[in-house]
Amino acid sequence: MTIDSKLKAVIDRFVFPGALVECAEIKTGHINATYRLRFVGAEGAQREYVLQRINNYVFKKPDEVMQNVRLVTEHLSRALAARGVDPDNRVLRVVPTVDGGAMVDDGEGGFWRAYDFIRHAVTVDRVQSADQFRQIGAAFGDFQGMLSDFPIDRLYDTIPHFHDTRKRLSDFERSVKGDAAGRAASVPEEIEFIRSRGKAMCRIVEMLESGEIPLRVTHNDTKINNVMLDKATGEALCVIDLDTVMPGSALYDFGDAIRYGACTAAEDETDLSRVALDIDLFAAFAEGFISRTADRLTKAELENLPLGAMVMTYENALRFLADHLDGDIYFTDVDYPEHNLSRARCQMKLLTDMEAKRADMDGIVARLIERTK
Ligand SMILES: Nc1ncnc2c1ncn2[C@@H]1O[C@H](COP(=O)(O)OP(=O)(O)O)[C@@H](O)[C@H]1O
Ligand SMILES: [Mg+2]
Numbered sequence: 001m002t003i004d005s006k007l008k009a010v011i012d013r014f015v016f017p018g019a020l021v022e023c024a025e026i027k028t029g030h031i032n033a034t035y036r037l038r039f040v041g042a043e044g045a046q047r048e049y050v051l052q053r054i055n056n057y058v059f060k061k062p063d064e065v066m067q068n069v070r071l072v073t074e075h076l077s078r079a080l081a082a083r084g085v086d087p088d089n090r091v092l093r094v095v096p097t098v099d100g101g102a103m104v105d106d107g108e109g110g111f112w113r114a115y116d117f118i119r120h121a122v123t124v125d126r127v128q129s130a131d132q133f134r135q136i137g138a139a140f141g142d143f144q145g146m147l148s149d150f151p152i153d154r155l156y157d158t159i160p161h162f163h164d165t166r167k168r169l170s171d172f173e174r175s176v177k178g179d180a181a182g183r184a185a186s187v188p189e190e191i192e193f194i195r196s197r198g199k200a201m202c203r204i205v206e207m208l209e210s211g212e213i214p215l216r217v218t219h220n221d222t223k224i225n226n227v228m229l230d231k232a233t234g235e236a237l238c239v240i241d242l243d244t245v246m247p248g249s250a251l252y253d254f255g256d257a258i259r260y261g262a263c264t265a266a267e268d269e270t271d272l273s274r275v276a277l278d279i280d281l282f283a284a285f286a287e288g289f290i291s292r293t294a295d296r297l298t299k300a301e302l303e304n305l306p307l308g309a310m311v312m313t314y315e316n317a318l319r320f321l322a323d324h325l326d327g328d329i330y331f332t333d334v335d336y337p338e339h340n341l342s343r344a345r346c347q348m349k350l351l352t353d354m355e356a357k358r359a360d361m362d363g364i365v366a367r368l369i370e371r372t373k
Contacts, residue, residue, distance in 0.1 A: 010112050013104045015096050017041045048117035062111040064156035066102040069242045070094050079146035118238045121228035127261050130284035137288025139227045139236035144250050145296040147217040158246050165202045172322045181327035194318050201314045213301050218248030222257040250301050255308030268343045275349040283364045294372035302369050306361035310354050317347035
């Protein structure tokens with residue numbers, strides 16, 4: 001095995017057992033560099049870990065990210081143990097560094113952390129069946145449920161204003177006014193779409209401010225590929241990718257999972273007739289999620305889950321459109337000049353469909369809540 005000496009120096013600063021026998025890059029992630037490490041201990045026992053570089057372009061304070069991750073994973077472990085479930089392979093476990101920390105600073109601007117490897121598991125990028133999506137809903141529901149008694153003031157707000165719809169809107173207006181790429185005149189209908197829904201879409205922020213709903217530990221990246229599934233049975237094993245864990249609302253986690261997973265088309269589909277909310281997938285996810293949160297979240301939270309899906313979709317529409325106006329400076333992954341506009345239109349179409357299906361969504365959620373009583 002050949003291994004980069006810098007990587008080796010990082011590995012040596014974690015408390016791993018035995019001798020390193022394998023180090024391979026996992027290429028499925030999009031943001032972090034992720035490696036799979038295998039060690040062999042004295043009696044021949046093998047242990048595997050993942051080593052990841054923290055994205056310090058997005059996270060300016062990686063130590064705060066890791067502090068959040070450590071507290072949240074410890075809480076989840078205790079919650080599982082209290083239910084009589086062995087947390088091994090069910091919760092990420094942060095591997096300590098030799099000096100008792102949670103990450104290694106490589107001295108060249110890189111910050112690294114390691115987790116136990118989740119065994120015989122896979123992730124999927126697109127939902128393959130309603131049953132699978134129900135499992136994923138249950139996994140994110142469990143995550144919310146088990147953290148519902150977490151002391152929220154112990155978490156850092158690692159990306160301030162992440163879902164501050166009001167601030168997103170004022171930033172949007174600045175983009176329209178600034179018109180950096182000279183595109184504002186070509187998208188009047190899209191701008192109007194965002195403006196006309198502004199007030200209604202600030203409702204979650206309002207409810208948090210007024211105390212109608214509480215702040216919760218929020219995962220903030222509830223894409224389906226952040227749940228590891230058992231390779232053989234398809235059962236959800238473990239929620240991963242915890243970097244964006246911070247105070248927020250349970251509605252955001254539910255909502256983003258629906259926005260991403262229950263849409264009938266890709267995020268940049270240009271044939272808008274193909275973009276819709278798959279109500280059966282919505283129902284499946286909601287069933288899994290509510291089955292694990294009905295006794296943990298408040299009535300106001302549960303009833304407003306569909307609003308969460310709409311607000312997250314709106315927020316993405318707004319951000320894609322703002323970035324189109326700014327000249328593609330945040331979502332730089334553009335294949336053609338109108339790419340972020342396509343993404344914005346796709347989210348707008350999805351939101352329009354959710355508006356049409358709002359009563360259906362509300363009805364499904366109400367029935368699911370009723371069922372758990
Ligand atoms: N603890 C783990 N055990 C096994 N595989 C993991 C673990 N953490 C991450 N992975 C794998 O690495 C991939 C990327 O990790 P993730 O933390 O989701 O980063 P990204 O921000 O790149 O999505 C995951 O899709 C998964 O396949
Ligand atoms: Mg991920």
